[in-house]
Amino acid sequence: MTTLIRGGVVVGPVSAQPMDVLVDGEKVVALLAPGDASLGSDLAATATRVIDATGKYVVPGGVDCHTHMELPFGGTFASDTFETGTRAAAWGGTTTIIDFSVQKQGERVQDCLAAWHQKADGNCAIDYGFHQVIGGVDSESLKAMDELVDEGVTTFKLFMAYPGVFLSSDGQILQAMQQASHNGAMIMMHAENGSAIDVLVAQALAEGKTDPKYHSLTRPWETEAEATNRAIMLARLTGAPLYIVHMSAKQAVAVLQANKDEGWNVFGETCPQYLYLSLEDQLSQPGFEGAKWVCSTPLRAKAEHHQDELWRYLRTNDLSVVSTDHCPFCFKEQKEMGLGDFSKIPNGIGSVEHRMDLIFQGVVNGNISLERWVELTSTTPARMFGLYGRKGAVAPGFDADIVVYDPAGRTEIGLHKTHHMNMDHSAWEGFTIDGHVDTVLSRGRVIVDGNEYLGAKGDGQFLKRGLSQYLI
Ligand code: DUC
Ligand code: ZN
Ligand code: ZN
Numbered sequence: 001m002t003t004l005i006r007g008g009v010v011v012g013p014v015s016a017q018p019m020d021v022l023v024d025g026e027k028v029v030a031l032l033a034p035g036d037a038s039l040g041s042d043l044a045a046t047a048t049r050v051i052d053a054t055g056k057y058v059v060p061g062g063v064d065c066h067t068h069m070e071l072p073f074g075g076t077f078a079s080d081t082f083e084t085g086t087r088a089a090a091w092g093g094t095t096t097i098i099d100f101s102v103q104k105q106g107e108r109v110q111d112c113l114a115a116w117h118q119k120a121d122g123n124c125a126i127d128y129g130f131h132q133v134i135g136g137v138d139s140e141s142l143k144a145m146d147e148l149v150d151e152g153v154t155t156f157k158l159f160m161a162y163p164g165v166f167l168s169s170d171g172q173i174l175q176a177m178q179q180a181s182h183n184g185a186m187i188m189m190h191a192e193n194g195s196a197i198d199v200l201v202a203q204a205l206a207e208g209k210t211d212p213k214y215h216s217l218t219r220p221w222e223t224e225a226e227a228t229n230r231a232i233m234l235a236r237l238t239g240a241p242l243y244i245v246h247m248s249a250k251q252a253v254a255v256l257q258a259n260k261d262e263g264w265n266v267f268g269e270t271c272p273q274y275l276y277l278s279l280e281d282q283l284s285q286p287g288f289e290g291a292k293w294v295c296s297t298p299l300r301a302k303a304e305h306h307q308d309e310l311w312r313y314l315r316t317n318d319l320s321v322v323s324t325d326h327c328p329f330c331f332k333e334q335k336e337m338g339l340g341d342f343s344k345i346p347n348g349i350g351s352v353e354h355r356m357d358l359i360f361q362g363v364v365n366g367n368i369s370l371e372r373w374v375e376l377t378s379t380t381p382a383r384m385f386g387l388y389g390r391k392g393a394v395a396p397g398f399d400a401d402i403v404v405y406d407p408a409g410r411t412e413i414g415l416h417k418t419h420h421m422n423m424d425h426s427a428w429e430g431f432t433i434d435g436h437v438d439t440v441l442s443r444g445r446v447i448v449d450g451n452e453y454l455g456a457k458g459d460g461q462f463l464k465r466g467l468s469q470y471l472i
Helices: 082-091 109-120 139-150 170-183 194-206 213-217 221-238 250-261 272-276 279-283 289-293 307-315 355-364 370-384
Strands: 002-006 009-011 016-018 020-024 027-032 049-052 057-060 062-067 094-103 127-134 155-159 186-190 242-244 266-270 402-406 436-442 445-449
Touching: 009 370, 057 370, 062 082, 062 355, 062 370, 082 094, 082 436, 082 445, 094 109, 094 436, 109 127, 109 139, 127 139, 139 170, 155 170, 170 186, 170 221, 186 221, 194 213, 194 221, 213 279, 221 242, 221 250, 250 266, 250 307, 266 307, 272 307, 272 355, 279 289, 307 370, 355 370, 355 402, 355 436
Parallel strands: 002 049, 009 057, 062 094, 094 127, 127 155, 155 186, 186 242, 242 266
Antiparallel strands: 002 020, 009 016, 020 027, 057 402, 402 436, 436 445
């Protein structure tokens, strides 16, 4: 089975060039300049399938390295299953996710990972890997980290927030980082000062401040910047590579930048919600509406001018990746758990379907280059998390995870427009993108063709990841 994608512009992190792409089975086998006849003068006549990409970009499938399908959180579960969430991802041009297996105090890490494998196995539309949350750092879980690295789970997420649920003490963080510095793993950090936040939350509630907007007002930027600095200092003590997730405060990224400039292996991601949405425009909507946008780290005040700075940090590579932190909850019955008490609103926004489009809009708006779009959404996450060589580029030998993207197309996002996630609302209702995902190939098979879904549950395979390929 061969596929020829012809007439398009192949985009990678350093170039955008007219090239035809030849796919054989699951792999890209050749990139050919227009008119190159070295593999035959009429490849289209012999290919099983020809995709006309004239006027379009041919880009590597998106790698969303931060999703939470079926995550148990705050007494409920994220509303996308591995089946619905990965299908929605495919619709949006993402062909790989890395989700989080979760361990809490007292649980055996290996059992938790086995449970997450069971949730995903046979259900995914696209390829997937796992990070492991360590919610209970102790001698057993530290030992388990070594085993998981051998099984292709090479990244471990710790929390400085959510005391009593996920929070690790500084001593526990230090120990996990020491373990990572020995086994080569990377530590991912949810960097918010959870103990301080819990005091601010209790005080707000005691004053009758119960609306969704107080979620953000009780998690001020200082709580993110402080935790970011502490995480980096602990990482420096151990030499472990560190990746800060869902960064939303410019002051926190400034701390990261200073340490990157000194040559430390510290990295950060942001997410579309922090680039486009805000405390004023979304979280403060009348009544309980703002609950749709409760996530952590929180949407921040436009008045504080984070968004332009985050785009700038994406340009300068102080932020290396855009992931989604896809963690969807329905408004009815799930977000509503926090009616009258914002602290009970399940934290999360669903975006896995829209990341490629939303960040492409940054190209259209002049925030980033076309090449940087691909680098932020595919190439760097693949390298950061040990998938490069298979994922992250349209190049010979790589998996044929390819998106044909139409820059002249249009995507209207909304519950009754473009929306395949298992949610009863869209956090992106009314957003329109000047571009469109036309065709999506996953390991050589067309799974999205215009308005048709051609894939099936179980197409996606587990990806055993290597160590990070992005270290200094
Ligand atoms: N942040 C969220 O918004 N949801 C799940 C967990 C997290 O850290
Ligand atoms: Zn987090
Ligand atoms: Zn998350």
